[in-house]
Amino acid sequence: MIPAMDLRLLHSSPCFSAVRFPSPTPLCRRLFIVRSSLPFPNEKAKYHKELEAAAEVVVRACRLCVDVQRSLFSDEGRIIEKNDQTPVTVADFGVQALVSLELSKLFPSIPLVAEEDSGFLRSNNLVDPVVSAISDKTSFDEESLSHADVLEAIDRGGKNYFGFGTKPATYWILDPIDGTRGFVKGSQALYVVGLSLVVEGEIMLGVMGCPNWVVDTSYKSTTDVQGYKNSSPGLGIIMVAHVGCGTWTKRLKDILDSSTKISSDWTRCLVDGCCLVPKARFCIPESQTWESLPLSILYEARTDDDDIGDKEIRLLPTCCGSLCKYLMVASGRASVFILRARSQTVIKAWDHAVGVICVHEAGGKVTDWKGSELDLAADQAERRIIYPAGGVLVTNGNIHNQILEMISSISTVV
Template sequence: MQNGKYRRELEAAVDVVQRACRLCVDVKSSLLRADGQVLEKNDQTPVTVADFGVQALVSLELGTLFPSIPLVAEEDSTFLRANNLAHSVLTVVTEKSSSQNELTQDDVLEAIDRGANVGFAFGSKPATYWVLDPIDGTRGFLRGNDVLYVVGLALVVEGEIVLGVMGCPNWHVDLSEESNSEDLERGGVWSRSGAIMIAQVGHGSWTRRLSDMQSPSKMFHNWTRCFVDECRLVHEARFCIPDSQTWESLPPSTSLQATTNADHVGNGQILLLQTCCGSLCKYFMVASGRASVFILRKKSQTIIKTWDHAVGMICVHEAGGKDTKLPPILLSLPFFFWRNLGNVTRYVQDYFDSRRQQHNHYASISNTLSDNDAPRLQATTKALDATVSCPYPCFFPSAYMSGCTDIYDI
């Protein structure tokens, strides 16, 4: 990792994500004492000063170090300008910026817009660009301290995700529980102070505590290697799904019930972990080995946004998860990718290497389904079969996720 091809970019990404997480923690503390910093976007997603602040901070830091590499991010400055919150964002960014120059509101607004879809004139296939989700799980950010949210940053080079960094300020575990990991250096264990996860292509995924700023010479000290869960049996796996969806809405519920009680998982049941909020939190769960499977039901006419998945994909893959071959358009069109319903198993079977017989259990219920439903069951069966036969998690149904199966529209 220390001698990787993208060492300089990784160091910068780790540093700025740490700064961004600290910005989030500080802003959240202030929100507990004051009102007026929560906005609503047109799509009803809550946006905070932290959300804009993270994007401005990351844009400024990376723009200084890598001025030729564009940024793809979620926000633009429209809401800040309309609600006169630029000064609030400037304040929180200034506190965490490494710049020796005094920042202005215009600097912040321009930095935010640098990541918006009007901020850079991409070619049809940009060779290199950053992908940022300033706060994935903003609803979680606005809830209690035990709810997860993630700052996610990835670097894409010629259509390949080459590195990723996820910061999760509220990540915590019981320090007495055994970890599915190996130490890179002493002290590499999770604590209740948050965690940061990094991944670089060919070098694995690693995590450590979200501690105080460290000097560049100690940037890669005290990391713990991450591995995905090695569970091979569906009924022993730990599942997570978006908090906006229910287990009953997913195909596996036809034959498996879900429980959130880890101490009482009965026959015909699976353990469903309650995880809020955002897709990157689920990727973090799987890459760390805490969850075995992440299921996402792709809604009709959904816009698949690159920043919701890019960094999570590389972290899971480098932790031992198998990802399917991404359709090139997902990363060559950096802002979003639209997919209509249909083509249920277009990318699925090519990447299965099933070696067990779990398939038969789910195939046995096919007689109860209509001809229209049969392909859905087949895709689910294949995904479940891959789950029990591979030493890596299988994400199904997925919307361009890194797992054994790739696309499953419901």
């Protein structure tokens, strides 16, 4: 068993706060102390307690993902297919159970909207591996953490667990692993654990953890931007955002080598300063092609690093999941993420919510193709589905209106 994560990676500062969980058993002597400092004074962040807790649980979830990923390829039973043919692992359910357990303990009145439910877990006999995966990551007593507790925690975020009615509520939105197809490829692909808090229809805070993110920003090619080469498991980032306080990142501890010295200082995230569409760096979903997007009428896409021509744009090769693209834009590594809504594809709130606030607080902009903000309350009963007109456009803000105008003019001609 890998030792518990050193929670001191959340750099201490004058705005330090600590939450002490009771030790599960005298025998284990496991005292969970959540030491979380934010990169801004607590008085500036109305939901600083929620953000601190969210950051802490996402760090633990990233640790869980790395642990499971280690054993993933030595146990084929850990990779299975859901009914929608997307791969799901013990990590997906483990993260949802872990986050649900911890947040419900600290904020019992705040419900959770999340991707998984226990029905699939039960039918595939994966309860034992999930309990094992979270046992040393949770503040609950390992010996008293029953299967029923874990299954209920998973279902707490599942469909039909509770109803919202028509009025927006306060609730968490969780994507246990965004980019599961990347997760099952191993340490050379990106995936994100994403958690956000919505209050009265507005996203107040968000946390993204990306264990395989290449921290060095002195990249020279689109391959380096992608983060596939020269990456090391555990060398990643955690990104936090709070409304009115900006978007910030710090390095995740190198989980696989506790002797590695990694800076724990917070870094302010800002979108890039690109002001011309042809100079922008684009990313799109893996399931869509550039040719399927309106801008393909005006520009051809290039994925190499040669000089870009007048009628060309640079398309970055990125890995699975929408949140990876939001992270790219918020960190300034990409200028634009554009997604087309398709009738056969349901767009889920958890694939976008945390990314929206991280991009907004970094200076960017997120709308649908008509220029309207994403409506998280459109699914009045469950808050699980969004319906962006045309699709989703995520930019650095500078070129947002330019692209909207291009999309509108092309749609009018077509």
